[in-house]
Amino acid sequence: MEAIASAKYLRGSAQKARLVVDMIRGKDVNQALAILRYSSKRASTLIEKCMRSAIANANEAAEKANVAIDPDDLWVKTAFVDRGPTKNRRRVRPAPQGRAYREQRHFCHVTILLSNDERAEPAAKGKRGAVAAAKPAKLAESKGRKRGGAAAAPRAKRVAPRTEASDKSDAAAKAEGEKRAAKRASKKAAKADE
Numbered sequence: 474m475e476a477i478a479s480a481k482y483l484r485g486s487a488q489k490a491r492l493v494v495d496m497i498r499g500k501d502v503n504q505a506l507a508i509l510r511y512s513s514k515r516a517s518t519l520i521e522k523c524m525r526s527a528i529a530n531a532n533e534a535a536e537k538a539n540v541a542i543d544p545d546d547l548w549v550k551t552a553f554v555d556r557g558p559t560k561n562r563r564r565v566r567p568a569p570q571g572r573a574y575r576e577q578r579h580f581c582h583v584t585i586l587l588s589n590d591e592r593a594e595p596a597a598k599g600k601r602g603a604v605a606a607a608k609p610a611k612l613a614e615s616k617g618r619k620r621g622g623a624a625a626a627p628r629a630k631r632v633a634p635r636t637e638a639s640d641k642s643d644a645a646a647k648a649e650g651e652k653r654a655a656k657r658a659s660k661k662a663a664k665a666d667e
Contacts, residue, residue, distance in 0.1 A: 476531030479584040480523040486579035490516040502547040551586035
């Protein structure tokens with residue numbers, strides 16, 4: 474059995490509400506309520522109200538279907554936040570030197586879906602299978618795309634792993650440097666004798 478509740482036109486931006494919703498997604502109802510109760514985010518109290526409404530909706534739907542449901546068996550199957558309107562809800566904030574800054578009052582819509590169905594077990598992290606095979610395909614696909622922003626910024630060069638050939642070339646370079654240093658020292662000694 475599933476039950477849904479949505480809270481519309483909540484004060485605050487959707488981006489800030491998503492931080493709270495991300496904490497409760499996939500959790501048991503009791504655990505999610507505890508997280509919302511003790512979270513320091515302002516949106517958590519409004520999301521907690523929506524969560525309690527979803528629990529009440531689940532109980533009501535169970536009564537109508539003449540089915541016994543235990544609220545402790547419920548878990549947050551889906552939770553998301555949509556952006557609300559800001560049009561015609563703009564304000565002007567006084568700014569220095571007679572200017573005015575535009576200030577938008579953001580609103581958001583929260584939707585929570587609770588379920589008492591069995592959860593699908595996630596794939597084990599230690600085993601290699603389809604999940605491990607999918608990663609290189611994604612990586613190869615993403616290398617063909619152009620990237621902008623910080624991703625396009627130059628990166629530090631990687632140091633090649635040490636091999637036998639690089640050790641030999643390092644030894645040759647070191648010997649060359651010692652020869653040059655000896656040559657400079659002999660030139661300085663010759664100048665000092667003059």
